[in-house]
Amino acid sequence: MVVEPLRPRAHCAECRKGPLRRMVLEFHQPLCVDCAGLGPLVFLPRGDAALTRRAREASGLWAVVVRHNRRRTRYERQGILVEGAALARAEAACLADAERRARRRARDAQRRAAQDVRFRAALAEEIRRLFPGCPEERAAEIAAHASVRGSGRVGRTAAGQALDEGAVTAAVRASVRHLDTEYDRLLTDGVPRRQARVRVAPVIEAVLASWRR
Numbered sequence: 055m056v057v058e059p060l061r062p063r064a065h066c067a068e069c070r071k072g073p074l075r076r077m078v079l080e081f082h083q084p085l086c087v088d089c090a091g092l093g094p095l096v097f098l099p100r101g102d103a104a105l106t107r108r109a110r111e112a113s114g115l116w117a118v119v120v121r122h123n124r125r126r127t128r129y130e131r132q133g134i135l136v137e138g139a140a141l142a143r144a145e146a147a148c149l150a151d152a153e154r155r156a157r158r159r160a161r162d163a164q165r166r167a168a169q170d171v172r173f174r175a176a177l178a179e180e181i182r183r184l185f186p187g188c189p190e191e192r193a194a195e196i197a198a199h200a201s202v203r204g205s206g207r208v209g210r211t212a213a214g215q216a217l218d219e220g221a222v223t224a225a226v227r228a229s230v231r232h233l234d235t236e237y238d239r240l241l242t243d244g245v246p247r248r249q250a251r252v253r254v255a256p257v258i259e260a261v262l263a264s265w266r267r
Contacts, residue, residue, distance in 0.1 A: 056087065058121040058132055076119065087135070092117055095135035104155060105148050106134060113140035126206065166203070174201050177209060180217045181226055185265035188226070200225035223262075230261045 056076050065072030067083040078090035087093050097119065098109055110116050113136040120129040136144075148155070178197035181188060188196075200209030208214045208228070213221035231237045235254035241247065 056090075056092065056117045056119045056135060057129075058119060060122060060124070078117075091115075092135055094137070096138045096141055097133055098136055098141055099133040100131055102148070105144050108144035108147050109136045109141045110134060112143050113137040116140075170201065170203065173209075173215070174198055176217060177201055177214075177222065177225075180222050184219065184222060185226060185262070187265040187267050192229075196225055196229045199229065226265075227258055227262065230258050234258070234261050 056078055058076055059074070062073035062075050064074050064077055064084040066074060066077070066086040066089055068085060068089040071086050071088075072084075074084060074086055076087055077084040078087065078092070079085075080090070087095070092115070095113075095115065095117065098106060100106065115137060117135045119132045119135060121132050122128070123130045174194075174197045177200065178190075178193045181193040181196055182190065185193070197209070200207045200214065203210065208221050208225045211221060214225070231251070231254060235257045237250055237254045240250040240253065245253070
């Protein structure tokens with residue numbers, strides 16, 4: 055695994071080159087890609103799953119490149135390092151069957167869109183079941199917001215997909231926090247997030263209680 059630091063500061067523990075834009079950690083010591091034996095590899099950004107898979111399969115040596123996402127507090131894949139010849143072969147293979155893969159992507163997109171429509175409807179229905187007093191339009195808005203693909207919101211979690219009561223309630227609570235309280239204004243005014251949540255909690259609970267009736 056190769057790490058892209060958010061702020062390159064480290065220097066290679068062996069050759070002292072730096073600050074390092076990409077580095078490998080060995081025994082908690084940073085190494086540049088050259089000293090780690092990955093110097094000849096080329097970078098392939100994420101985004102094309104077929105090209106990435108084929109390049110990785112054709113490359114005798116490859117490495118994953120990650121970067122830390124502070125907001126999500128996790129490392130996220132940026133791409134891979136592969137042999138140049140392997141990347142060239144993968145690009146040729148992808149070009150040869152591009153039309154077939156495009157048709158398959160279109161079918162998959164239609165299938166996912168239909169799944170999303172069904173899930174949004176099911177989530178809105180579950181919101182209305184748990185919170186009968188929630189306006190129908192608001193339930194639909196919450197369901198649409200919480201279930202956006204790739205958003206990382208509660209509707210895309212395993213619990214959300216299973217319509218778990220805790221996950222559904224969390225989606226409703228988040229909507230109330232942002233739309234029915236002064237939470238966003240408090241953050242804009244510089245109030246710490248935790249303190250802002252404590253201040254708006256009574257309002258949120260009052261709204262949720264009125265919707266449960």
